[in-house]
Amino acid sequence: MVKPAKAALYATVGGISTAVAAVPVFYPQIRQDLKFMWKYQGPMSRFRRYTSAQPPVSLVDRFLHQVQLQPDKPFVLFEDQLYTYKDVDVMSNKVANFFHGDGLTCGDTVAMLVYNEPAFIWTFLGLAKLGVKIALLNTNLRNKSLLHCFKAAEAKVLIIGVTVWMQGDNPALHGLRSLDDKINQTSDQPIPFKLRENVLVNDTLCYIYTSGTTGHDGRAGMAAIVVHPGHLPNMWEWYAHLSSRLPGYARPLFLRLTQHLTHTTTFKQTKAELIKEGFDPNVVTDRLYFRDDSKKTYVPLDSEVYKTIAVGKAKL
Missing domain, CATH: 3.30.300 (GMP Synthetase; Chain A, domain 3)
Structure with missing residues (x-):
C-alpha cells in the first residue's frame, strides 16, 4: 500500500511531468524563445555595463575602439568601393572638424537627407563625435512634409546627399553650400572627447521618422x-x-x-x-x-x- 505522502509526491511529479510534456504542444515556439532569451543575456549584460560606466560608453566610443583593434578591416562595402574602419574614422573626423569650425556644438540638431551610401555613415559618426543630434529625414519627403519634419526636429542645418540633390551644373541656391570639397580639405585630426563629454545616457542620438502614419x-x-x-x-x-x-x-x-x-x-x-x-x-x-x-x-x-x-x- 502506498503511503499518502508518497502518493501525493507521485501525483505532483506526474502532474509536473505532464505539464512539461504539454508545453511544446500548446507553445511550439518555446524552444526557440528560450534559446533567444539565453543569447539575449550577453548583449544585455554588455549594454548595462556600458550605460552604467562613468562616463557612459557611447556608439562613438565603440566605433573608435574597433578602429584601434582592426583599423585595416573592411567596414563599409558599397558597389565596387571598400572603406576600412580607419578610412571611415578619417572621413568622420573631417566632417566633425568642419561642422565644429562652422559653429555646431554638443546638443545642436542637424537634419540629414541622404541615401544609403558611404557618406551617410561617416557623416552620422562625425556629427555624433560632436554630440550633435541627427534627424534622419526620409528621402521620399518633399514640400510641406519635408519642411514639417525639418522644423519638428528644430534642426540648425540640413545636409543633402549628392544623390538626392541632383542639380547638375546649375549654381547652388541661396543658403546652400557644396560640402564635398570643403570637407575633403578639412583636418582629419581626432576629435577631443571634451566636445561631447556632456552627452548623457538618456540624451537623444538621432530622430528616426516613421512612414508618415504618426497621429493618423x-x-x-x-x-x-x-x-x-x-x-x-x-x-x-x-x-x-x-x-x-x-x-x-x-x-x-x-x-x-x-x-x-x-x-x-x-x-x-x-x-x-x-x-x-x-x-x-x-x-x-x-x-x-x-x-x-x-x-x-x-x-x-x-x-x-x-x-x-x-x-x-x-x-x-
Whole structure:
C-alpha cells in the first residue's frame, strides 16, 4: 500500500511531468524563445555595463575602439568601393572638424537627407563625435512634409546627399553650400572627447521618422489582404491564425480586403495610398473589418462603428 505522502509526491511529479510534456504542444515556439532569451543575456549584460560606466560608453566610443583593434578591416562595402574602419574614422573626423569650425556644438540638431551610401555613415559618426543630434529625414519627403519634419526636429542645418540633390551644373541656391570639397580639405585630426563629454545616457542620438502614419489612422495597425472576386475569407479563422502566429502588438486592428496591391519596380508593395486612406469607410470602397477580441473574430466596419471608434466610445 502506498503511503499518502508518497502518493501525493507521485501525483505532483506526474502532474509536473505532464505539464512539461504539454508545453511544446500548446507553445511550439518555446524552444526557440528560450534559446533567444539565453543569447539575449550577453548583449544585455554588455549594454548595462556600458550605460552604467562613468562616463557612459557611447556608439562613438565603440566605433573608435574597433578602429584601434582592426583599423585595416573592411567596414563599409558599397558597389565596387571598400572603406576600412580607419578610412571611415578619417572621413568622420573631417566632417566633425568642419561642422565644429562652422559653429555646431554638443546638443545642436542637424537634419540629414541622404541615401544609403558611404557618406551617410561617416557623416552620422562625425556629427555624433560632436554630440550633435541627427534627424534622419526620409528621402521620399518633399514640400510641406519635408519642411514639417525639418522644423519638428528644430534642426540648425540640413545636409543633402549628392544623390538626392541632383542639380547638375546649375549654381547652388541661396543658403546652400557644396560640402564635398570643403570637407575633403578639412583636418582629419581626432576629435577631443571634451566636445561631447556632456552627452548623457538618456540624451537623444538621432530622430528616426516613421512612414508618415504618426497621429493618423494607419498607425493603429492595418493590414491589407488580397482576395479574389466572389471570395470572402472566414474572419474567425483569420483571427485565430493571426493570434497564433503574431504577438499582440503586431496583430492588425483593422483588415482591408482588396482585389490587388500595386508594386514598385523593386517588387515592394506600394502602401502609401493605403496609409493615406486609413480605414474610414467613407473614403475606402474596399471591405473593412476591425478586430473584436470579445468575439474572437474580425467584424465588419461601417460608418456608424467607425464614428464610435473615432470619438473614443468604442475601445479597441
